[in-house]
Amino acid sequence: VQLQASGGGLVQAGGSLRLSCAASGRTFSSYTTGWFRQAPGKERENVARISWSGDRTVYADSVKGRFTTSRDNAKNTVYLQMNSLKPEDTAVYYCAAKRGAYTVIPSGAGWYDYWGQGTLVTVSS
Numbered sequence: 001v002q003l004q005a006s007g008g009g010l011v012q013a014g015g016s017l018r019l020s021c022a023a024s025g026r027t028f029s030s031y032t033t034g035w036f037r038q039a040p041g042k043e044r045e046n047v048a049r050i051s052w053s054g055d056r057t058v059y060a061d062s063v064k065g066r067f068t069t070s071r072d073n074a075k076n077t078v079y080l081q082m083n084s085l086k087p088e089d090t091a092v093y094y095c096a097a098k099r100g101a102y103t104v105i106p107s108g109a110g111w112y113d114y115w116g117q118g119t120l121v122t123v124s125s
Contacts, residue, residue: 004023004024007119018079018081019093027076030099030100035094036095038094039090048067050105060107087123092118094118
């Protein structure tokens, strides 16, 4: 499967953005998906995960209550709605996927097999 992330941009603190991750090549409904971000000089970190069916989501503490991930399998797309953005949310955001349904969705980047190219989110203060 090929992943294409989009929707990044420049936003003021307190604002919102919605990122999209569009999949092609295979039916996306059979893939567990995660969102990651990497700020300059920092390691890539997971911010959200979603099961293949969309019935389970997990969030990092740093974004809990502000970010929401969802998916529309009919459109082969996963979303990350980001509200109340802060300057520390500035990073390149990536979507990642692994084929299959899992009871536990790991947060480690190495678990995921497929990655999008990243989209830059910049939050100004």
